[in-house]
Amino acid sequence: MRVAIVGTGAIARGSHLSALTALAAEQPLEIVAAVDVDVTAVRAFCADAGIARPYTNLDRMLAEQRPDLVVIGTPPRFHRDQTVAALRAGAWVWCEKPPCPSLEDFDAIEAAEGTGDGGPYAAIVFQHRFGSGSRHVRELLAGQAMGRALVAHCQTTWYRDEAYYSVPWRGRWSSEGGGPAMGHGIHQMDLLLDLLGPWSEIRAMAGRLVHDVETEDVSTALVRFENGAMATVVNSVLSPDEVSRIRIDCERATVELTHLYGHRNADWRITPAPGVPTAEAAAWNDFGPDVPSSHEA
The missing domain is CATH 3.30.360.10 (Dihydrodipicolinate Reductase; domain 2)
Structure with a gap:
């Protein structure tokens, strides 16, 4: 499973990265990229975590890396557009809470999901x-x-x-x-x-x-x-x-x-x-x- 992390702040460092690292010991899983608008932050995150490819542009990362799963840890205002972009690129999404600021945003995410068992689908973190x-x-x-x-x-x-x-x-x-x-x-x-x-x-x-x-x-x-x-x-x-x-x-x-x-x-x-x-x-x-x-x- 190819995984990309979007947003390299405290929740990504403290929770998502450690969870993915633990799961990688149990099943084939590789964090192939990370994305953040702050180039210094994303480079430091990738260097610390041993992730090969830092990006500042989500669409470019999706096109070049084609991840199976995108983990989103950005502020809520970005959840709709980033989730929809990942779904349309064929990736499943695991998004930090809260889902998004409005029901209209939530409907847009649901409309971008796939159908049947093949997905892709979006899920929200409620650990x-x-x-x-x-x-x-x-x-x-x-x-x-x-x-x-x-x-x-x-x-x-x-x-x-x-x-x-x-x-x-x-x-x-x-x-x-x-x-x-x-x-x-x-x-x-x-x-x-x-x-x-x-x-x-x-x-x-x-x-x-x-x-x-x-x-x-x-x-x-x-x-x-x-x-x-x-x-x-x-x-x-x-x-x-x-x-x-x-x-x-x-x-x-x-x-x-x-x-x-x-x-x-x-x-x-x-x-x-x-x-x-x-x-x-x-x-x-x-x-x-x-x-x-x-x-x-």
Whole structure:
């Protein structure tokens, strides 16, 4: 598999490159090129990673290298055009979240995909769905082993200072597409949706309480799911005591995940209701071999 990386910033260095390197040890995979508008940055990235061909032009790279997979880690405003270009060149796409700033952009990406098993298709990075913990809890909830899901809380309360928003594309509708709901809390909200299914009703508020940006820096919501469960959702970049948390109260147990930027088995806890047999509760808390949530997973 021939892979190209588009965007050589922190997410490419810290997550995508390490995941691809790990996968390359298990299957035939070669990172053949990287693309960035900053020629100095892309050359340094390629030199550090042992990638042979740095580019500053995406179309030229696609024409010359014909990659099988394009990994995109650029700001959201570029996701639509770069994904469509890669799909039209015959490459599958793995794009960093959030997908794109609008539903119109999303429709354009979908229209550029192939059909049938042959693809090519585009996928979005939502790594918190993956790993042994989320897989185990998803199976328990799907089978209603703990009874019906009733009440949930979804919390992404992080802290970002002024220096964080000094990056020109952050905090702007046109380039980032939203504040902490779109760029930060989207991970926990996606995991909540993956565990409980689609929601049917949302009432929400968003505010700009501290940062001098266009988008919000805090949002809250009340949510009703199609299965009848009800939830609160809080997203913030104003919270010095940072935490990511999901709690789901079922008829026979409470499931809670508490972590920050990624979870392992030890970050999950299942508390049985009174009267649940000890052996059954022990089985719920047996998550199996530990596979952390990650880009690699």
